Amino acid sequence: MRIASLTTAALVASSIIFSAGFASAQQPVQPRGMNGSYIGAGVAAGVTNGGQQNDAALLGGNVQGRAAIPNAPVSLRGSVLFGGDATALMPMLTYDAPIAKNTNVYLGGGYSFITEEGKSTQLGNRNAPVVTLGAESEVAKNTVIYGDAKWGIDAYENSDADALSFQTGIGLRF
Numbered sequence: 001m002r003i004a005s006l007t008t009a010a011l012v013a014s015s016i017i018f019s020a021g022f023a024s025a026q027q028p029v030q031p032r033g034m035n036g037s038y039i040g041a042g043v044a045a046g047v048t049n050g051g052q053q054n055d056a057a058l059l060g061g062n063v064q065g066r067a068a069i070p071n072a073p074v075s076l077r078g079s080v081l082f083g084g085d086a087t088a089l090m091p092m093l094t095y096d097a098p099i100a101k102n103t104n105v106y107l108g109g110g111y112s113f114i115t116e117e118g119k120s121t122q123l124g125n126r127n128a129p130v131v132t133l134g135a136e137s138e139v140a141k142n143t144v145i146y147g148d149a150k151w152g153i154d155a156y157e158n159s160d161a162d163a164l165s166f167q168t169g170i171g172l173r174f
Contacts, residue, residue: 031098031099031100031101031103032098032101032102033096033097033098033099033100033102033103033104034098034102034103034104034136034137034138034144034173035068036068036138036173036174037065037066037067037068037173037174038065038066038136038144038146038171038172038173038174039063039064039065039066039171039172039174040063040064040065040144040146040169040170040171040172041061041062041063041064041169041170041171042061042062042064042146042167042168042169042170043059043060043061043062043167043168043169044059044060044061044062044081044082044083044122044165044166044167045057045058045059045060045122045165045166045167046058046059046060046081046084046121046122046123046124046163046164046165047164047165047166048124048161048162048163048164048165049161050124050125050155050156050157050158050159050161050163052156052157052158052159056120058083058084058120058121058122059083059122060081060082060083060084060121060122061081061082061083062079062080062081062082062167062169063079063080063082064077064078064079064080064146064167064169064171065077065078065079065171066136066171068096073095073096073097074093074094074095074096074108075093075094075096075106075108076091076092076093077090077091077092077093077094077106077108077110077132078090078091078092079092079132079150079167081121081122081123081150081165081167082121083122084119084120084121084122085116085119085120085121086114086115086116086117086119086120086121086125087114087115087121088112088113088114088115088121088122088123088124089112089113089114089115090110090111090112090113090123090130090150091110091111092108092109092110092130092132093108093109093110094106094107094108094132095107095108099135100137102137102138102139103135103136103137103138104135104136104137105133105134105135106132106133106134106135106136106148107131107132107133108131108132109129109130109131109132110129110130110132111127111128111129111130112124112127112128112129112130112150112152112155113127114126114127117157118157122163122165123150123152123155123163123165124152124155124156124161124162124163125155125156125157126155126156126157128152128153128154128155128163129152129153129154130150130151130152130153131150131151131153132148132149132150132151133148133149134146134147134148134149134167135147135148136171138173142172142173142174143170143171143172143173144170144171144172144173145168145169145170145171146167146168146169146170146171147166147167147168147169148166148167148168149164149165149166149167150164150165150166150167151163151164152164152165
């Protein structure tokens with residue numbers, strides 16, 4: 001079942017990214033996505049429950065950042081989800097695909113480190129691999145909005161449940 005879920009998620013995400021690339025290839029000018037780095041803050045909503053005590057879905061906050069790698073379609077990202085009984089810290093690597101002027105979609109993965117395993121966060125209650133899919137856009141000079149979904153694989157203690165969290169926020173580009 002987990003392999004089927006992973007396969008489905010990978011197919012959906014890759015179709016979104018590749019269709020953006022094909023659509024841009026048909027246009028006379030390929031869109032130039034957002035470059036540069038930023039740090040931002042916003043809300044985070046965990047929408048899953050691991051089925052045990054202290055596994056409830058949570059609403060809290062996030063701090064996220066992007067460190068662009070010059071001349072490469074990849075970025076290093078970091079995310080902190082807070083507001084539960086513990087904090088989830090996530091380093092990630094993403095592939096960034098331009099879809100419009102100053103706008104990217106991204107797909108990547110990393111790992112979620114829970115500051116106190118067994119305590120609730122928006123992305124489960126134990127350390128776990130994470131897959132992320134999101135979008136970011138510079139909407140004004142040096143002002144970025146972002147939103148993404150994070151999927152924590154086997155992210156609950158005493159359960160084989162996965163965790164899902166949605167984040168959105170505003171950032172400062174530098």
